[in-house]
Amino acid sequence: MEQPTAPGQGTVLETDRLLLRPWQVSEAAVQREMWTERDPRVPAHRRIDADGRPTVEDVEGWIRTRSQPDSLGLLAAERKGSGDVIGYCGLIDNTHGPDGEPEIAFELLRRAWGQGYATEAAGAVVGWAQASGYRRLWATVRDWNGASRQVLAKLGFAETGRVEPDEVHGDSLFLAKHL
Template sequence: MTIGVPGSEVALETSRLLLRPWRVAEAVVQRELWTERDPRVPPHRRIDADGHPTVEELENSIRNDELWSTGLLAVERKATRDVIGYCGLVDSGRGSAGEPELAFELLRRVWCQGYATEAALAVLEWATASGYGRLWATVWDWNTASRRVLAKVGFTETERREVDAVYGTTLFTTKQL
């Protein structure tokens, strides 16, 4: 596994994947992720009734937003050169200072092939090399697939939960590095 130098443009590589900054032309992949989201996900994370976010809005987000260039990396399959989702670290403001959140989401057509686990392990290795001591991740209680990925890469559920009567309970997990 290759790890980018902390403080530079991050690029992580595994045997099957390349995790790297998004390219503007890949906004269509982000839009596809938005359209595939489970209906139990809150509306602000799904395509709205007016069709937002549009591909153009997502292109602008990639152009102008550090989150897409350094935080949430595009996950590209090396064999086919197609982008299948994202994985990375974000500071969502819900955790402790200096403890970013691991986030990942992949297109449905590539689920159950080990890509989420592989991408998460690459990000965890990078986080360790970058000096982080602990990470956390949130997951909906009903999202058993993501809960399994988090368990495989060593996250454990905490007692912290955020209950939403409509969308379910958000579970908070942590991992010591």
């Protein structure tokens, strides 16, 4: 992985097959497509609602108003060979653990599942976190999400024993990785 660009320029991470970089407004339809593909067990506020929201226009607005990430943010995952965006990976504010210890997050379009892209992207983001001076990363994952649990295990995340029960959407497991 190459080092991220200098602060203020927006972070760009590179792996063998991917560029992880800030989102472009023209890619809003890709983000919305992920919303449409989400498992029905995902909480309603993270799925398309009865009014069809978020719309592509809503997502375009989100992209326009977000600042370029330097040590936190969700980066678009672009395949180098084709230039298509297949999802995102990055660091978000952690609302479940100690302040200053971010959470890793990733999501890919279904057509990109099972090809190792999530592990590749998340590995680059773990390196970004370490280079940014973080000492520990967190992750939350639904118990039923075996694929994401496998990605996190491959990267050395360990279950903490903390579980947030949810009979409707599935229990959330809390994982951590020391850097």
